[in-house]
Each structure stands twice: as C-alpha cells, then as structure tokens.
Amino acid sequence: MERGMLKHRSLLWGILWVSCCACLAGCRGAETVRIVRIGHNQSTNHPTHIALTAFQELINERLGDRYVVEVYPNELLGSQTDMVQLTQTGAIDFCVASNAILETFSKDYEIFNLPYLFASTASYHHIMDDPEVTGPIFGSTKKAGFTAVTWLDAGTRNFYTIDRPIESPADLKGLKIRVQQSPTNIEMMRLLGGSATPMGFGDVYTALQSGIIDGAENNEMALTDNGHGDVCRYYSYDMHQMVPDILIGNTAFMEELSEEERALFEEGFRLINQVEREEWTMAVAEAKARAAEEQGVHFLYPDQRPFVEACRPLHDKVLEKNAALLPIYEKIQAYNVRYPSED
C-alpha cells in the first residue's frame, strides 16, 4: 500500500516535471510552439513506439514551427488508466490505451473485448479498418474529453503460466491469472474457471516473480519485451482475444486544430496504424523465436473448442446490457463469414 502511494507520488512529480519542461521548451522557442505529449506503456523497441516516432517525425517536419511532438514510453507518465485520465483532462494530448481498459470509460468498448469475437486475423483487421464499425465506438467518449483516432494491432492474447501447462479450461482451475482491469476480462476468467487478478501491465513481472500470480495472458511480446518468459515456462495458444490498442487524443486539442493542421494530424494517425502493423508481424515472429530459444518457453497448441464454449455466454450478456451494440455485432459477424478461421 505504502509502496503504491510512493509510486503514485513519484508519478505525480514526474508528470509535473514533464509539464514544466514542456512549458519551458514551449516558451523558449517561437511563441507559438506547442508541445504535443504522447504517452504509452511499451518499450522503445516495441512497434507502438516505432510507429509513434514516425508520427513525431512527420509532425515535427511538416508542422515544426507550430508543434513539437514528444513521445513518453515505458509508463513514464503512469499506467494506461492514469494516462487516459491525463488525456481526458488535457494534461497530456494523446496516449495509447488497450481497448480493455477503455470499457470503464465507455461501455461501448466492451464489444472489442469479447473473447472469440473475430473469426480470423483478416476479419479482425477488416473490422477495425471499417469506420462504420469503429466510428460510433471511437466517438463515444468525445464529450467525456477524449476521442479515439486510430487503432494498433496487439495480436492475439493467450494464457501463459509459471509451471502448469494449460491444455483445457480445467487446467486454469485454482490458478491466479493476471487480467487487464476490465469487467469483461474478469467475467471471461470466471467463465473459464481461473481466478482473475486484475492489475496494471507494469506490475505483472514482479507479481509473477514473487508468485502473487500463477500466470497471465497476453501476446508473445510480453514474454520477451517485458521479461515474462523469464519466469513462465508455458505459453498456450487458446487464442481467446484479439484486443486492439487504441490511440486516443484530447477532444479539445483536436478541435482547436486548423483544417490544414487537422489534415496533417490525420495523415499522421494513418501512418501510425500502417507502420505499427508492418512492424507487428515481424516483432511477434521474433518474440516467439527468442522466447523458445533463449528463455526456454514451451509453446502449446490446445484444442480451442472448450475455451470457445466456456466463453460463449459473455457475448449475449454484453449485448443484452447494451442493445446499441447489436448492429455493430451483426456487421462483425458478416465480416467473420467473409473471412473465416484460417485453420
């Protein structure tokens, strides 16, 4: 508890420090230079950071007399939940947040957190690229202070554990599994029979190492980039979710942009999506190879059907609570028919 408070306090000092530097930098140069701050929780090797750096270069090159973009990786500005709140109030301008945690800001985001929602990667990509599907969801928090401007691929989430191989949902029984801080994920774990332990991403490594949790669930990059594969021996491809990451921006900041500036920022958002997706495929293949060869992680390929069956009630539950999602859900199903499972 005390440690948590200390962490929180140093975080606040960090933000204050960043704000002072940004202000000084902004005041020192031409009067009108505005620092644009973007926060995320990944390392500087990660596709997210590489893509945001491409955006930074574009804006600094084309609008550098008015805007200077600064990218803060590694939770330097706090956990994703902290960063969403900072973006909401305008203390920072943009951040990358997992779709999972956004559902606590708008229920509409629940839809992309549903397990086994997308039939294939192709279907997932087409759906996320369709503004008719994403538009109503991305705009749902506009009045609350932030708007989603693009999505980033975060691959497929699978279970990984310190020492118990997960071959079926029954193997999750009695295990404490870290999930993202989202009611949908907690319910998913309940349906699968494990014990959900919600926490921020930055706390997972220590929780695994100290045995507070028995495992977690994520894409392959968490094994290498975040070191989870140093502690966990088994990674099981149950493929329960494809949860996108979402770049959100402060609504007031974006509304104040001129038409010409807005067009350039939009170009930048498209660039982020494109660069991140290109980098993603390579990064995942590399992570998997490194985890197997250097960390000794065993990759398992269980029958997915019992996992799918266990999670099925969650779709109806979410749709019953939020009927406005039904037309979007139907559009998603139409894509799933066009781009079925690759197996």
Ligand code: GCU
């Ligand atoms: C992935 C995702 C992050 C998220 C993390 C998590 O790494 O890209 O946005 O924070 O999972 O499990 O919390």
